[in-house]
Amino acid sequence: MTEAFDLVVHNARVATASDCFAADIGISRGRIVQIGASLPKGVRDIDAAGRVVTPGGVDAHCHLDQPMTPPLRMADDFDTGTRSAACGGTTTVIPFAAQVKGQSLRAAVADYHRRAAGKAHVDYAFHLIVSDPTPEVLQNELPQLIAEGYTSFKVYMTYDDLKLNDGQILDVLAVARNSGAMAMIHAENSDAIEWLTRKLEAAGRTAPRFHGLARPMLIEREATHRAMALAELVDVPILVVHVSGREAVEQIRWARAQGLKVFAETCPQYLFLTADDLGLDDSYQGARCICSPPPRDRANQEVIWNGLADGLFTVFSSDHAPFCMEGDEGKKPGGTEVPFRHIPNGIPGLETRMALLYSEGVLGGRITLEKFVELTATNPAKAYGLHPRKGSISVGADADLVVWDEREFVLRNADLHHAVDYTPYEGRTLRAWPGITLVGGDVVWDGQFHPRAGQGRFLHCQPSSLLPQRPRAQS
Ligand code: DUC
Ligand code: ZN
Ligand code: ZN
Numbered sequence: 001m002t003e004a005f006d007l008v009v010h011n012a013r014v015a016t017a018s019d020c021f022a023a024d025i026g027i028s029r030g031r032i033v034q035i036g037a038s039l040p041k042g043v044r045d046i047d048a049a050g051r052v053v054t055p056g057g058v059d060a061h062c063h064l065d066q067p068m069t070p071p072l073r074m075a076d077d078f079d080t081g082t083r084s085a086a087c088g089g090t091t092t093v094i095p096f097a098a099q100v101k102g103q104s105l106r107a108a109v110a111d112y113h114r115r116a117a118g119k120a121h122v123d124y125a126f127h128l129i130v131s132d133p134t135p136e137v138l139q140n141e142l143p144q145l146i147a148e149g150y151t152s153f154k155v156y157m158t159y160d161d162l163k164l165n166d167g168q169i170l171d172v173l174a175v176a177r178n179s180g181a182m183a184m185i186h187a188e189n190s191d192a193i194e195w196l197t198r199k200l201e202a203a204g205r206t207a208p209r210f211h212g213l214a215r216p217m218l219i220e221r222e223a224t225h226r227a228m229a230l231a232e233l234v235d236v237p238i239l240v241v242h243v244s245g246r247e248a249v250e251q252i253r254w255a256r257a258q259g260l261k262v263f264a265e266t267c268p269q270y271l272f273l274t275a276d277d278l279g280l281d282d283s284y285q286g287a288r289c290i291c292s293p294p295p296r297d298r299a300n301q302e303v304i305w306n307g308l309a310d311g312l313f314t315v316f317s318s319d320h321a322p323f324c325m326e327g328d329e330g331k332k333p334g335g336t337e338v339p340f341r342h343i344p345n346g347i348p349g350l351e352t353r354m355a356l357l358y359s360e361g362v363l364g365g366r367i368t369l370e371k372f373v374e375l376t377a378t379n380p381a382k383a384y385g386l387h388p389r390k391g392s393i394s395v396g397a398d399a400d401l402v403v404w405d406e407r408e409f410v411l412r413n414a415d416l417h418h419a420v421d422y423t424p425y426e427g428r429t430l431r432a433w434p435g436i437t438l439v440g441g442d443v444v445w446d447g448q449f450h451p452r453a454g455q456g457r458f459l460h461c462q463p464s465s466l467l468p469q470r471p472r473a474q475s
Pocket of ligand 3: 061062
């Protein structure tokens with residue numbers, strides 16, 4: 001007699017990036033071992049009864065417990081961040097091991113492993129952030145870390161403590177080319193932001209809403225174009241993160257028409273927020289929605305929706321950057337209302353990413369279910385070398401699944417599981433939420449959170465399957 005499955009999900013409407021079909025999913029030892037009709041009962045059984053079952057989400061852009069200059073501190077660490085991920089249907093997160101200028105990249109990675117140890121409820125990998133590309137980093141540390149499974153890194157064109165100049169960007173892109181890594185680019189023109197910020201400050205315009213005026217779309221457009229030109233010079237693909245609107249989208253479409261390999265990411269804030277959310281007057285409430293690039297307007301939201309539907313965007317991530325409004329450590333440092341220049345950039349979104357896109361995208365008729373799976377799970381797993389173990393419902397894949405409940409409800413921060421004291425989407429009516437989240441065959445969310453701290457595994461990434469793999473350069 002054959003051994004029973006550990007778990008069977010019966011009567012699922014399975015959705016993958018390519019198909020939707022009715023099936024049962026048999027799971028043993030944390031993996032999917034059979035997909036078929038009328039599988040026998042397992043040791044445990046879930047009746048999905050015609051409900052949609054998707055791969056668990058892969059959030060390939062989120063910030064958890066990233067080192068900050070005190071008193072600033074991210075509200076979510078690997079415990080609360082991955083808890084909220086699980087409750088929102090995300091089963092793999094890829095946050096950033098960020099190099100502090102003067103620090104070795106390896107020390108940044110070791111520190112980030114310490115921060116994650118024993119805490120994660122879902123699986124995780126690391127991107128690197130290269131902020132100090134010394135000869136040692138370029139020649140040794142970065143290529144070695146890429147070979148060890150840290151196969152992607154982010155480059156900033158703005159933020160004083162992180163940004164690289166064009167020559168440095170060329171240097172790290174050359175490493176990406178030679179080592180087969182995916183380079184993610186934060187594209188905004190730093191000097192232009194600083195110039196505008198000073199002008200606004202001189203005019204006394206320091207309320208949160210002026211953050212948006214200091215970062216108009218042309219600042220993103222110029223940097224996106226420049227990043228793609230630098231990548232063209234080096235002959236390496238790049239992935240432009242958190243694209244916010246029409247001007248950057250036009251640049252990317254243009255580059256692709258020239259035959260350049262450019263991938264693109266967008267985030268919920270560019271679909272669901274506008275500049276108005278930063279405030280119509282000088283109220284400090286707008287600080288909640290300060291992020292960079294800033295949300296634009298309704299017409300730009302449409303451009304982003306169109307890009308999701310037509311293939312412009314490769315991945316849909318949260319860019320979760322969790323700072324509380326109240327208390328000393330977040331958006332009101334020291335409890336005081338500060339000029340926008342000093343308000344930490346970032347909004348929470350790890351838990352709401354999947355449900356927002358399912359509600360408004362799939363059930364709102366803007367994208368297909370297959371496209372939803374592609375953007376939220378399959379493509380992020382491919383882009384960062386985790387596919388087909390992640391982002392896939394196939395035999396051999398990890399049993400990371402979401403059983404969806406399609407029901408209307410009003411979103412409240414009180415119902416979320418992050419450690420942030422607000423959600424920018426408070427009061428919004430959603431039409432779906434994960435009913436059950438499985439991570440490696442374990443029920444981690446079924447309306448209740450079932451902790452598994454420390455059972456989330458660190459994942460060494462393969463080279464991106466979206467990149468052409470070249471023979472390694474000889475040193
Ligand atoms: N922008 C970033 O680039 N990172 C974190 C948050 C944000 O708003
Ligand atoms: Zn960024
Ligand atoms: Zn980010």
